[in-house]
Amino acid sequence: MENKRRIYTKLFISTFYLSAFTFGGGYVIIPLMKKKFVDDLQWLQEDEMLNLTAIAQSSPGPVAVNAALLLGYRIAGISGALVTILGTVLPPLITLSVISLFYSAFRDNIVVNAVLKGMQAGVAAVIADVVLSLGGNVLKQKDGVSVFIMAGAFVATFFLKINVVYIILVCGCIGATKLLFQMKKNRNDGDSQ
């Protein structure tokens, strides 16, 4: 019981803290979640984190909330999911409530703008760091199809601006087809022996 409460507290504090510092939406919080839950706490594997991200990304609604829900559910069931949702939603709810009271002063403040501009570079570096690690792992597997999917998905989203939902659907199908072909090939190899 005591142990469970510790997990809930840790989940709440981690998601609250991450959500409070996530400038720039879902794609920023996912690298941060990966660092916290996979690298630091080691509550799940990198592969599983990417699976959950894929689900979060292809579902409606804010990606950060979806990802938090999945993480909470994976680690501590439904109550875990409720805890992480609360942790993710509270920081923006509080921040925006305060800001909406004096928003034009905030929007035009030079100091706020300068700090936010400086932060952009830091956010870009954090994402770059995670992409280097994750991308490196994909390349290390020396699997042509995975590398092709990664390159293709990048071109599709960055240059062609294709809706993420379609990219995810197509890449999921490619992955399934590839695995089915592999199985068929293995079976044929087995038969010929």
Place this chain on the structure above:
Amino acid sequence: MILLELFWSFFQIGMFSIGGGMAAIPLIQNQVVNIHQWLTLTEFTDLITIAEMTPGPIGINSATFVGIKIAGLPGAIVATVGCIFPSCIIVSLLAWIYFKFKELTVVQGVLSGLRPTIVALIASAGLTIFMLAVWGEGGFSINAQSINFVSVLLFATALFILRKWKLNPVYVMLGSGIIGGAIYLMI
């Protein structure tokens, strides 16, 4: 009844914004400015600016902002709950399916295709933010004058620190905000 209207509007926004923040903006505009006239277009633009300047998903930021303006704190809470309600149901369902069937070969295949995709999507988002930090709103240009060298320096330093010492990313972001902010205010 205004609370119910808020809930329903943001329920629809949450339901139909697939693929993250930017996809939600036209939906929010449609509900909040066009249909209900809760905000003027100028207020809406301010809202987007503020939502991008503050942490948190844009959907929740706008739900809070509009909710507070229309019906105070209860409005903010109702709109936020409306915004995450559809995704909570759908994601829970998908989570259940995932955890039940993740050992299935087809699901394994689909997931093996999705993992490199997610890496690509994160890379694309990172590059977009990097370009915004270095070239500003104008976008990529080879003209050296349009490059923000403070940003380039901050980026390189931050990345070096992250790779070399694995420092907590939150500190790196805050540090780059404070140091960058100080430099921008001085020049």
